Amino acid sequence: MSTLLVNKPLLGPLVGLNVWTFAMEALLYIRRTPALSKYGVTFDPNTVKQQKAEKLPPFVQWPADNFNNLLEQPTQFYAVLLALSLMDVKDKTTVRLAWGYVGLRVLHSLIHVTTNNVLLRFPVFATSSVVLLGMTAKAAWELFF
Numbered sequence: 001m002s003t004l005l006v007n008k009p010l011l012g013p014l015v016g017l018n019v020w021t022f023a024m025e026a027l028l029y030i031r032r033t034p035a036l037s038k039y040g041v042t043f044d045p046n047t048v049k050q051q052k053a054e055k056l057p058p059f060v061q062w063p064a065d066n067f068n069n070l071l072e073q074p075t076q077f078y079a080v081l082l083a084l085s086l087m088d089v090k091d092k093t094t095v096r097l098a099w100g101y102v103g104l105r106v107l108h109s110l111i112h113v114t115t116n117n118v119l120l121r122f123p124v125f126a127t128s129s130v131v132l133l134g135m136t137a138k139a140a141w142e143l144f145f
Contacts, residue, residue: 013098028063104128
């Protein structure tokens with residue numbers, strides 16, 4: 001293990017989720033690119049968004065939706081991990097919470113891009129939100145107390 005990861009272990013989950021986000025972006029293009037021609041989506045800037053919504057099957061759209069999800073709430077995750085790293089927080093509980101968040105987001109993505117079963121996906125998302133809240137509370141505690 002690198003010295004940097006020993007000294008700043010929260011950078012591991014930060015980079016891990018970023019790598020996962022790129023994997024979902026790759027899946028987006030793998031599914032979408034052939035589907036655009038297969039389903040006759042043109043690149044007219046005035047209608048392309050509407051055409052994608054109307055012509056592409058949901059299975060093709062799910063990776064794009066998930067990629068967008070990974071650019072929303074996880075931005076808070078990146079910010080709080082950077083803050084905790086700057087405050088030199090590296091206790092095992094916080095590091096485990098950070099990796100737990102990454103694992104939950106990966107699980108959320110896998111559900112989203114396969115079955116998109118909201119009854120499975122929402123509890124995973126809600127749990128990841130609680131984990132993120134815990135890490136944010138840890139950062140606030142370290143900063144103010």
